[in-house]
Each structure stands twice: as structure tokens, then as C-alpha cells.
Amino acid sequence: MSYAIGIDIGGTKTAIGLVNSEGQVLAKTSLPTDQTLLPSEMVDRIAEAVNGLLNDKGLQPSDLLGIGIGAPGPLNTKLGIIAEPPNMRGWWGFPVVAAFKKHFSSEIVFENDATAAALAEKWVGAAQAAEHFIYITVSTGIGAGIYSHGKLITGATGNAGDIGHMAIDPAAGTCVCGQQGCLEFVASGTAIARSASELLGRSITSKEAFDLAFSGQDGRMEEIVNRAFRYIGIGCVSLINTFDPELLVIGGGVSQVGAPMFDAVSDYIKRYALNPSGRDTQLVPAALQQDAGLIGAAALIHIPYSF
Incomplete structure (x- = not known):
């Protein structure tokens, strides 16, 4: 051993x-x-x-x-x-x-x-059978690891997959990186907590925002959460159109909300991925968390x- x-x-x-x-x-x-x-x-x-x-x-x-x-x-x-x-x-x-x-x-x-x-998900996790997949983490920030043709795609300096700073909605505001409307700025756990806190006028966590949204007691909170899920869907479709993966694996704290996020993102992919085969891209939770x-x-x- x-x-x-x-x-x-x-x-x-x-x-x-x-x-x-x-x-x-x-x-x-x-x-x-x-x-x-x-x-x-x-x-x-x-x-x-x-x-x-x-x-x-x-x-x-x-x-x-x-x-x-x-x-x-x-x-x-x-x-x-x-x-x-x-x-x-x-x-x-x-x-x-x-x-x-x-x-x-x-x-x-x-x-x-x-x-x-x-690489962990490929080795002993949810992507063991895949030769073309993307691991996406949606947590405090957002990032990705790209595995294609049987190997990691890392780029010239190791920064391939920094999808959190892919511009999604330029009207949404300025990201910490200086760009307008990056995916991380609009759809991370941090983004959800920020939007919810601004709406309520007090500081709350992303978990509290999800609890309020899923309780059905606050339609405004549900709107914030659904908007974040749509942004994640936009990011996933961009990745599918760019890399043509057979599988997307999503981990990170936000993925722990489970079916509401996975269903919303899957529905978006089925509607908007360009290639008919891309619309059937499998979306699964990370196994190793x-x-x-x-x-x-x-x-x-x-x-x-x-x-």
C-alpha cells in the first residue's frame, strides 16, 4: 500500500x-x-x-x-x-x-x-466512468475542473476552469475582479447571501435564504434563489457548448440544497444547450463533497x- x-x-x-x-x-x-x-x-x-x-x-x-x-x-x-x-x-x-x-x-x-x-471525482467519485466531464463547485465562490479525452485540462499556468469569472449578466453589478456580472458574483453562495441580506435589511446566510425560499413564505426570496439557479444553468450551457462533456458533476455548499437546484439547472440545459445531444448531458451531484x-x-x- x-x-x-x-x-x-x-x-x-x-x-x-x-x-x-x-x-x-x-x-x-x-x-x-x-x-x-x-x-x-x-x-x-x-x-x-x-x-x-x-x-x-x-x-x-x-x-x-x-x-x-x-x-x-x-x-x-x-x-x-x-x-x-x-x-x-x-x-x-x-x-x-x-x-x-x-x-x-x-x-x-x-x-x-x-x-x-x-481528479478526485474521476478517481473514486461520481465521474469514474466518464472520459469527458466537468466538475463544478458552487460554494463561497465558483470554479471548475475540466477532464477531457482522458486527461485534465489545466491550461498554460494551471488556471483553466476559472468559470466563476465568466461574465453572465453585466447589468448585475461589479465583481471583485472588476468585471461586470461574473457567474461567481451572481450565483455563488456568497452572492445569494448578499442579495438576500440586501433585500431583508439584515445579514443572513445562504442557508437561511434557501430555507426562506423553500418554505414558501417569502416569494422575494424564492425569486433570488431561482435567479441564481438560472445563472448556474447559463454557466452550464456555456460549458456544454464549449467543451461537449458527457457529464457535469456539481459539488460545493450550494449543491447541498439538492433536487431544487439540480432540477432547475437540468431544465435549463434541456431548453438551451445548442446541440441536441448536449441537452441530454447528465448532471449529477459530487460524490466526495x-x-x-x-x-x-x-x-x-x-x-x-x-x-
Whole structure:
């Protein structure tokens, strides 16, 4: 049995897992991503947590095939740096691979977090039988991992699939990236919470917005939620028309609302995908959910040995 560490760095939390060659998470932990610390100090904490997992399992760093790291983009996988993720300004330009190499001599592989999650779904999740699929995460932000012709499509610097900043509705307002009406700005969990809070005049979460919408007690909230689902549908149709996938896998916190979102998005695809075969593109929930990122990061190491 071989082992790899998967590290999923997020704006608020970093998940760390020990994953074997069958995709099983043998041990995991998480740390707050403390953005008051220097990134190098945060890496020190992550490395300490990795060593703690290994010690608990009676393993040494030398027992690892390697360490996979997933992080939000923009990044540059060729240079091993986190470039300019909007929610991690303190990490801009940080050489994350070099920082981990100060702690570990194992192979280190670095990819966009959504790309890594797509690989996880291909390896042991909902896309095992697919050769052409797109994994979409709809959560605090929106991103995608693209798998086509039997391999990941990562782009020149590892940023392929940054669909959250695809303009959907320019009249909707200005995104954090400066563009008007990006998909993430209009349809993420953050967007739903923002619209609902502005409507009610008080701060509420996206979960509270969904609860109000589905209770049938607030038609205005239902309108906000349905509008977000339509925007997600628009994004999915754009992906279908561009990449011709056989399967779309949707994960992330917003996907947890289940049938209301999947039904609405499926209906939109059936109406508006250009190719008749595209209108029948299968839409399924992600199988791995909260562990997709760390399993995917570990898969960056395991996949060459598993397939």
C-alpha cells in the first residue's frame, strides 16, 4: 500500500489528509487559514499537522509517495506560486511549493483546487466512468475542473476552469475582479447571501435564504434563489457548448440544497444547450463533497500509480 498527503488550502480553512492508493482517507485534520499570519508561518503549521498525522499512523515522511497541494486561483503551477486569489490577498505571489520543500523531501505537486477535486471525482467519485466531464463547485465562490479525452485540462499556468469569472449578466453589478456580472458574483453562495441580506435589511446566510425560499413564505426570496439557479444553468450551457462533456458533476455548499437546484439547472440545459445531444448531458451531484479537495490533492500524486 502506498500513501500520499493531500493538502487543500482555502481562504478560511486548510484540510489535510493521509490518503492511500485506493483513495481512502486514512486520517485527516483541518486548520483555520489564519490570514493574519505570514503564508510561510501558515505553511509551518500545516507541515506540523502533516507530521502529526504521520506520527499517529506510525509513518515517516519517507514513507510517502509525495504531497499534493490544491489552492484557489489565480495561481501559477509552472512556477509553484499562488498568484492573486481575491480572498487570499496576503498570499499573493507566495512560492507555496518552495515553502513546503523546506519541510519535506518528497515529490510535491500543485494544482488549482477545483482541478484537483475533478481528479478526485474521476478517481473514486461520481465521474469514474466518464472520459469527458466537468466538475463544478458552487460554494463561497465558483470554479471548475475540466477532464477531457482522458486527461485534465489545466491550461498554460494551471488556471483553466476559472468559470466563476465568466461574465453572465453585466447589468448585475461589479465583481471583485472588476468585471461586470461574473457567474461567481451572481450565483455563488456568497452572492445569494448578499442579495438576500440586501433585500431583508439584515445579514443572513445562504442557508437561511434557501430555507426562506423553500418554505414558501417569502416569494422575494424564492425569486433570488431561482435567479441564481438560472445563472448556474447559463454557466452550464456555456460549458456544454464549449467543451461537449458527457457529464457535469456539481459539488460545493450550494449543491447541498439538492433536487431544487439540480432540477432547475437540468431544465435549463434541456431548453438551451445548442446541440441536441448536449441537452441530454447528465448532471449529477459530487460524490466526495467535503473530502474532494484533499482526496484530489492526494490523487495528483497517486494517479500515475493507479491508472
